[in-house]
Amino acid sequence: MSFSRGERVIFDNIDMDIERGKVTAIMGPSGTGKTTLLKLIGGQLKPDAGTVHVDGENVHKLSQSALYDLRRRTMGMLFQSGALLTDLSVFDNVAFPLREHTTLPEVAIHHLVLLKLEAVGLRGARDLMSTQLSGGMARRVALARAIALDPEMIMFDEPFTGQDPISMGVLVKLIHDMNYALGMTSVVVSHDVEETGSIADYIYLISDGKVVQSGTPVELKHAKSAWVQQFLGGVADGPVPFHYASEPLMADLMQAEKS
C-alpha cells in the first residue's frame, strides 16, 4: 500500500499483516505516519495504491454504509487526544456508542458503562465533564468508550502518553488482558519501547515510508541493524538523525551574519 500527502510520500509500497487475536505494535520516529496508518486501516484516509483488508473486507471498496457497518462490528479506536465529546459527561461519553448502536434498556447501558469505567479505574469520575479531565484521564475514558461495544479489533494511538507510572502499568496490563480474555486484536501505535515491547506479540518498525524491520520483541532486541538498535535504545547518534535536514549550524550562523 502506498500513500502520499502532496509531494511527500508517507508510505511507499509497504506490506503489513496484523494477525487476529494478537497485539501488534507499530513503532517509529515522530512524523513517520503511524497515526496516518491507523486512519488508513479505519478507512478515514484512502491509499494512493494498494489495498487495506480488515476481516476479509477491502476497506476502501466498501460503500459508506458498509464501511460504517464494518467499523461498528469490528473496530474500536483510541485517539491520541482522547477525542471525547466535550458537551457530554464521562458517563455519557462511554454510553454514546451503546445508545447509538444498540437497543439496550437504559439500566443495562448504565451497568455496562460502570463496568467499562471500573476497568479503567474511573468509575468515580462518571459525573465529571470531559473538559474537567486531565489528558491521561481523558485517554482512559476514551479507552472505556472504545471497548464499550466489545469490538474485534482496537487501534490504540499512543495510549501511554501522559500517563503517570501507576496508570501506565494498569493500562499496559489492561490492553494485554483484554486482548487475550476477549480474544481481541490490538494494534498499538506507540513510542514507549519498554511498555509496548512488554505486551506486543509482533512489532513493525517504520521509517521513511518503509517497514525497516519487523519481528517479535525478542527478535528485534537481537537484530543486527544499527537503526533498530538506535531506536530501541534511544541513542542520539546513529543512522536515525535527531536533527531535521538542514545546513551545518556554522554555515547557517555565518549566513545570518552576512545578511
Next chain:
Amino acid sequence: MISDKLQAIGHNAINRFVRVGRASLFLWQTLLSLPYMIRRPGLLVRQLYYVGVQTLLIILVAGLFVGMVLALQSYIVLVDFGAEDSISLMVSLSILRELGPVFTGLLFAGRAGSALTAEIGLMKSTEQLSGMEMMAVDPMKYIIAPRFLAGVIAVPLLTSIFMAIAILGGYFVAIEMLGIYEGVFWSQMQVNVDFYSDLMNGMIKSLVFGFVIVWIAVFEGYDCMPTSEGLGQATTRTVVHGSLAVLGLDFILTALMFSV
C-alpha cells in the same frame, strides 16, 4: 514577473472554484442527511435552543430599537408634508419588507453563525468528528444536519419576532412620544400592508437568508484548518461571507419580488 502574477491569480481562482465545489457537495450531503432528524428529533430540538432561543435576546433588543429609531426618523420627514399619520405605514413596510429579514440575518450570522463555525471547527481540531466516524456515527447526520435544519427553521421565526417587536417599538414612539392617534396608527397599517406581497415576501427572504448563512457557517466549521489560526479565520469568514451574502441576496430578492 507578469506571468508569475497571472499564475498566482489563476491558482487563487482555481482554489476558490474548488472550494465552491466542495461547499456544494457538502450541502448535498447535508440535505441527504436531513431525513435522519425524523428518527432523532431530540438533536434538532437541542440545536433549536442553542441557535434560536439563545439568539432571541439580541433580536428582541435590536428589533425594539430599530423600530423606535425608524418611527422617529419617519416622523421627522413626514411631518414636513403633514403626513405624520402615515408613520405606521413607513415603519411596517420598512420592517416587513427589508429591515426585519436583513437585520435578523446579519445578527444571526454574527451571533449563531460564528458560534456554529467555532463549535464544529473545534470538534474537528479535537478529533471529535473523526472519533464519531470511527464509532460508526456519521457526523453529517449527528452534528451537521441538526444544526443546519435548526438554523433554517430559526431564522424565519426570529425574523417574525424581530418584525413584531420592531413594530411595537415604533408604536411606542409614535403613540407615547409623538402623540399619533392609536386608531390611525393601526388602521393605516391594516389598510396598506398586504399579507402576501409584504409579510410573506419578507418571510421568504428570511428563509433564504437562514439557509445561506447556516450553510456557510457549518461548511466553514467542517472545512476549516484544525488549528487555532484556521479556526479564527473560518469564524471571521462565516460572519463576513454570511453578512455579504445577506445583503447581496436581499438586492436580488427585492428586485425579483418588488420590481415594477
